[in-house]
Amino acid sequence: MNESGRRGPNTGGNRGDGHNSRGARGESHRNAQGRERNRGPQRGFSANAPSQRTRRADPARLVAFEVLRAVASEDAYANLVLPARIRHHHLDKRDAGFATELSYGALRGQGTYDAVLAKCVDRPLSKLDPAILDALRLGAHQLLAMRVPAHAALDQTVGLARAVIGAGPSSLINAVLRRVSARSLPEWLDYLLEDESDETRIASVRHAHPEWIVRALRQSLVAHGRPANEITELLDADNAAPVVNLVALPGIGNLDEAFENGATAGELVADSALSSGGDLGRMSSIREGTTRVQDVGSQLVARAVVGVELGSAPGTGEKWLDLCAGPGGKAALLAALARQEGATLLANEPAEHRAKLVRQALGAVPGDTWTVRVGDGRDVGKEQPGTFDRVLADVPCSGLGALRRRPESRWRRTPKDLADLGPLQRELLNSAIDAAKPGGVVAYVTCSPHPAETTAVVDDVLRKRTDVEQIDAGAALDAVSLTGSLGAGHELTAQLWPHVHSTDAMFLALLRKKP
Numbered sequence: 086m087n088e089s090g091r092r093g094p095n096t097g098g099n100r101g102d103g104h105n106s107r108g109a110r111g112e113s114h115r116n117a118q119g120r121e122r123n124r125g126p127q128r129g130f131s132a133n134a135p136s137q138r139t140r141r142a143d144p145a146r147l148v149a150f151e152v153l154r155a156v157a158s159e160d161a162y163a164n165l166v167l168p169a170r171i172r173h174h175h176l177d178k179r180d181a182g183f184a185t186e187l188s189y190g191a192l193r194g195q196g197t198y199d200a201v202l203a204k205c206v207d208r209p210l211s212k213l214d215p216a217i218l219d220a221l222r223l224g225a226h227q228l229l230a231m232r233v234p235a236h237a238a239l240d241q242t243v244g245l246a247r248a249v250i251g252a253g254p255s256s257l258i259n260a261v262l263r264r265v266s267a268r269s270l271p272e273w274l275d276y277l278l279e280d281e282s283d284e285t286r287i288a289s290v291r292h293a294h295p296e297w298i299v300r301a302l303r304q305s306l307v308a309h310g311r312p313a314n315e316i317t318e319l320l321d322a323d324n325a326a327p328v329v330n331l332v333a334l335p336g337i338g339n340l341d342e343a344f345e346n347g348a349t350a351g352e353l354v355a356d357s358a359l360s361s362g363g364d365l366g367r368m369s370s371i372r373e374g375t376t377r378v379q380d381v382g383s384q385l386v387a388r389a390v391v392g393v394e395l396g397s398a399p400g401t402g403e404k405w406l407d408l409c410a411g412p413g414g415k416a417a418l419l420a421a422l423a424r425q426e427g428a429t430l431l432a433n434e435p436a437e438h439r440a441k442l443v444r445q446a447l448g449a450v451p452g453d454t455w456t457v458r459v460g461d462g463r464d465v466g467k468e469q470p471g472t473f474d475r476v477l478a479d480v481p482c483s484g485l486g487a488l489r490r491r492p493e494s495r496w497r498r499t500p501k502d503l504a505d506l507g508p509l510q511r512e513l514l515n516s517a518i519d520a521a522k523p524g525g526v527v528a529y530v531t532c533s534p535h536p537a538e539t540t541a542v543v544d545d546v547l548r549k550r551t552d553v554e555q556i557d558a559g560a561a562l563d564a565v566s567l568t569g570s571l572g573a574g575h576e577l578t579a580q581l582w583p584h585v586h587s588t589d590a591m592f593l594a595l596l597r598k599k600p
């Protein structure tokens with residue numbers, strides 16, 4: 086019998102009897118979305134003591150745990166570790182979906198879950214073994230945000246802890262997660278915030294973002310002409326799993342295979358599609374690189390640089406430069422467009438391992454169209470002044486506009502990152518302008534909306550130079566979009582938003598070098 090006096094769903098079943106999430110015949114208990122089927126009352130628990138319950142780790146939960154451990158102890162990126170762990174443990178599609186939802190959700194929601202856990206643990210969370218804390222976060226996400234029955238979340242998390250951390254902590258984990266399960270997430274939030282009046286703190290706990298990022302994003306909305314009260318929608322958009330966007334390289338690939346596999350046509354930009362999910366590697370067009378995964382915001386800004394009218398005579402063989410090219414997403418699209426336009430592309434990247442990724446990304450485009458330079462972008466302006474018709478400076482930035490894609494990054498970033506990157510961003514923009522031909526166009530791009538890395542950089546550089554003028558980036562984006570009215574422009578710059586455009590929050594400024 087469980088705590089509520091009903092027969093616990095695990096008695097006599099596979100849960101809690103030492104087996105993992107697969108049944109006796111090895112069948113998964115997850116549905117097609119990778120969610121665990123509800124096999125009993127939501128708040129029922131196993132009657133067994135922790136020591137008598139599941140001893141083996143469910144492979145999907147083990148993968149999620151390994152991802153959280155690698156992120157916390159090795160500074161790893163979840164989006165790189167997760168696929169490797171899924172392959173290592175041979176997870177099927179359903180278990181892979183469950184492991185993805187569990188690891189990404191626990192990482193994104195960490196701030197909220199830690200606030201809940203702090204009320205359920207009798208010591209500061211910083212005093213817990215980090216592995217125990219990660220197991221608790223996984224348990225909290227299952228209990229509060231996934232449709233996993235409470236008994237399964239509890240048994241399986243305790244089983245995971247027994248298998249990978251040791252028998253000792255299982256009682257603690259069991260007791261803490263029982264306390265967590267006493268309230269739903271809305272009830273926890275009401276309880277945690279009942280005496281709180283500070284709006285930033287409330288948004289931080291409710292939407293699982295550090296307070297400084299809530300403030301930074303609110304400031305960013307206002308700086309780009311949007312109302313501050315959109316912050317809630319923006320934070321929510323950061324917490325939603327983004328749809329995977331595809332691009333067929335113009336003149337090289339097509340989307341036929343993607344559509345055959347359930348993708349739907351993109352509505353904002355040509356040659357794009359929204360993937361239906363699943364293993365994209367099964368498509369030959371993806372394996373060959375003629376169709377690529379790329380955020381629609383990135384597609385739009387790359388096309389906007391190409392769309393600017395320069396008045397060059399047709400067939401004059403324009404020279405294009407991608408100053409910060411790694412890992413090569415925009416370079417691949419630019420190179421395909423360059424080939425169509427009779428132009429050539431120099432893709433620059435200082436990090437050798439990232440330059441290799443650029444070469445791979447460019448692999449589907451004939452090699453007479455592009456060259457990769459491995460070096461500091463700050464030197465290109467000095468070494469090749471006045472050379473390029475179109476220059477993209479997609480500079481290193483805080484990534485505050487792509488938080489939805491990198492579940493751990495919001496907890497890793499600090500305000501210092503903004504300050505540290507500022508000088509490099511200014512030097513790269515100056516180098517880009519130096520490298521541009523008179524009459525040429527320079528695009529300054531970030532995947533951050535923060536004014537310190539967007540408008541402040543452009544304004545500072547423009548203030549000190551007399552050889553460039555700003556042109557209307559919002560109009561340039563509209564001109565290459567399928568809708569013709571993205572509404573991204575504000576005072577000559579343009580800012581895309583996850584909650585408005587379903588893209589990363591890409592910033593674009595366009596500068597024309599005076600003839």
Ligand SMILES: C[S@@+](CC[C@H](N)C(=O)[O-])C[C@H]1O[C@@H](n2cnc3c(N)ncnc32)[C@H](O)[C@@H]1O
Pocket residue numbers: 383408409410411412413414415416433434435436439460461462463479480481482513
């Ligand atoms: C935002 S990413 C570029 C993304 C790329 N354009 C794409 O679409 O895939 C910034 C890149 O700038 C590179 N970078 C860092 N320092 C640089 C420098 N001094 N000069 C040029 N690139 C630099 C980083 O290694 C990183 O690959």
